[in-house]
Amino acid sequence: MECTIRPALDDDADDISAVIVRALRETNAKDYTDEIIERVERSFSPGAVLELIGRRTVFVATIGDRLVGTASLDGSVVRTVFVAPDVQTRGIGKLLMAEIERTARERKIAALTVPSSVTAEAFYVKLGFNAVRDSYHGHERTIIMERLLTE
Template sequence: MPGKKITIRRAAADDARAVHDIVLRALCETNAKDYPASVIDRLVLTLPDKVAASLETWHAFTAFVDGRVVGTASLSGHVVKSVFVHPDFQRRGVATRLMAAVESAAIGKSVPTLDVQSSITAQPFYAKWGFTVVREEFYGEERTIVMSKAILPAPE
């Protein structure tokens, strides 16, 4: 995406349809490489709607390239939620810019530690951001990796 500017802003209700479609595509095209079809089939029934419906209740961000919504990420309390990038824009810095916005929002709210329930697919990305594995959880066949990262110094 050389020359393509990534813009990040707070998500708006008008972004819901595009965010829904991005989550759906990412699940079906990207996460499907790491999870059985039964897990993907279950997630596509609820997750795209849940993420789209939460844009105004979570501290949500959307990423744009050429005026098109290409990604989303949110902060809910101390938890990073729903970092998804359209498959055509993955590995081009979109998720990095979204995570920078989420982390900045957390610091602004004096959140000392960020937690995330990572997919197998996203674990290397979060590790690059300094998150470490706390534990693994299983929801049937779905393996989720709970990770954490301190972002503010511990009080003395």
């Protein structure tokens, strides 16, 4: 499996949206209610993703011609890290996060923060992030995590 990480293009918006929606429905659904999943899904329509590509530094992971993951950097905040459910646990998220970290270091960012889903908390812990506090949007729990980027 040869996975490539590259900057997102406007033409990727539909595929990014599809990966996010699948991951929400198939992976995150075990930790969140249908109502929460549906609300979060609405934030990642192809049009919304296209707007995010214009505002954030967005990366995608591809295997061959297939887009299988995405992650973005918004200032010092890591956002929208999703990998297609059928290829999760193969190191794709780790590769995306390495690119986020490389970009942050280039920009002299001292620490990264990530609002983690309950589902992804263990993933971020393995990458050296520490939980700072919980945040709630209604009944949706997010764990705010941080990692210092020391040399």
